[in-house]
Amino acid sequence: MSDFPSDGLLDKPYFSFTPLLDMRPEGIDGRFLHDERTLGLFINLNILSYELGYVQKRIQYMVSANVNIEDPIKRQDVYKAHRNDAKLEFSDLIIQVKSFCERMGWDFRELEKLGLERYRERMEELAQRKI
Numbered sequence: 516m517s518d519f520p521s522d523g524l525l526d527k528p529y530f531s532f533t534p535l536l537d538m539r540p541e542g543i544d545g546r547f548l549h550d551e552r553t554l555g556l557f558i559n560l561n562i563l564s565y566e567l568g569y570v571q572k573r574i575q576y577m578v579s580a581n582v583n584i585e586d587p588i589k590r591q592d593v594y595k596a597h598r599n600d601a602k603l604e605f606s607d608l609i610i611q612v613k614s615f616c617e618r619m620g621w622d623f624r625e626l627e628k629l630g631l632e633r634y635r636e637r638m639e640e641l642a643q644r645k646i
Contacts (some may be wrong), residue, residue: 552618556619566608
């Protein structure tokens, strides 16, 4: 394991991404990685972006299956398989968002409500502009 302190997440096989511990963007003082809370946030954000990449990849595979596979039965099967995988990947992404909220001391449900309010406001604004 690493010399850095852990909050327990790194002890689980799913979260044993040792390359994440070596990711130190240039210009950022590496001393913050020795702080357990900051290291946890850093790792959580890296895993979150990693999961988002998987969601994007599965969505791309879905689109690609619809465009590139001639046989309609095979196309439908491949599309459904990638759609199901995208759903699982998205659930992993949501867990990482919730984990990040917990680390930050934010109420996930409150953020969800705030997001819905902002979405409604934006949709009303677009409707007024007739977009």
